[in-house]
Amino acid sequence: MTTSAASISVVLRRLQSVDLQIREVRGRIGSFDPQLAEVDATVQQLGADAETTSGRVEELRTEERRLQRTSSDMQARLKKLRERAKVVRTVREEAAVQAETGHVRRVLDSEEQERINLLDQVKRLEDRLASQQTALEEGKSAAEPRRRELVAERDAAHEELAALEDRREGFAAGIDSRYMRVYDNLIRSGRKAAVAPMAEDGACGACFSVIPLQLQNEIRTSAPLVICEACGVIVTAPEETDQGDPEPSPAET
Numbered sequence: 001m002t003t004s005a006a007s008i009s010v011v012l013r014r015l016q017s018v019d020l021q022i023r024e025v026r027g028r029i030g031s032f033d034p035q036l037a038e039v040d041a042t043v044q045q046l047g048a049d050a051e052t053t054s055g056r057v058e059e060l061r062t063e064e065r066r067l068q069r070t071s072s073d074m075q076a077r078l079k080k081l082r083e084r085a086k087v088v089r090t091v092r093e094e095a096a097v098q099a100e101t102g103h104v105r106r107v108l109d110s111e112e113q114e115r116i117n118l119l120d121q122v123k124r125l126e127d128r129l130a131s132q133q134t135a136l137e138e139g140k141s142a143a144e145p146r147r148r149e150l151v152a153e154r155d156a157a158h159e160e161l162a163a164l165e166d167r168r169e170g171f172a173a174g175i176d177s178r179y180m181r182v183y184d185n186l187i188r189s190g191r192k193a194a195v196a197p198m199a200e201d202g203a204c205g206a207c208f209s210v211i212p213l214q215l216q217n218e219i220r221t222s223a224p225l226v227i228c229e230a231c232g233v234i235v236t237a238p239e240e241t242d243q244g245d246p247e248p249s250p251a252e253t
């Protein structure tokens, strides 16, 4: 029974080491999504900035077209007033035409000024838009390799995980189902160590509580399912017992 005691303790601990690796790789896989989101967020922000500016340029252009239309209307009114000025019969009529002409000119002047200011703003915004679009293109080309790199790393991690899960299945298949049930419950409860070798002095390898002498003997000789009363891990035969053993593959156990 000593060989089997040694084997089960070796296999359980290997299983545990694979499970720890699986946990590590799963954690790594989980960390890629926020990293990818961060890479995308930078590009999205640059895109949003350019879009805001472009929207504002469009608004100002619409406003400028409106001013152009009023300006043409005003020009048409001035033309009519000039015609009327030629045919006025009284001083009063002439004064009225002059007053209206003056009013229309003032409106035209102020709208012209407004249009100039507007075109000035459009020019500045278009400059800003151009540099924002450059920044967006640069951001995209900077993000692309980083994105590819992260996706490649994530794919590699998935492959690593699949290989580890295969290995785990191999180990698990060779382990007595009673051990597996206890082991799985311990792992599922989220604890890091489910298996610990007994120390040479008979202490639990995880919490260092001394195991009762009779149980120590059982662990050394027949390796029954021994659970540490203090911390709940499966206590296996001491490390030293393993050393004489050839590395058993899962298939051999």
Ligand SMILES: [Zn+2]
Residues within 6 Å of the ligand: 204, 205, 206, 207, 208, 209, 228, 229, 230, 231, 232, 233
């Ligand atoms: Zn313990």
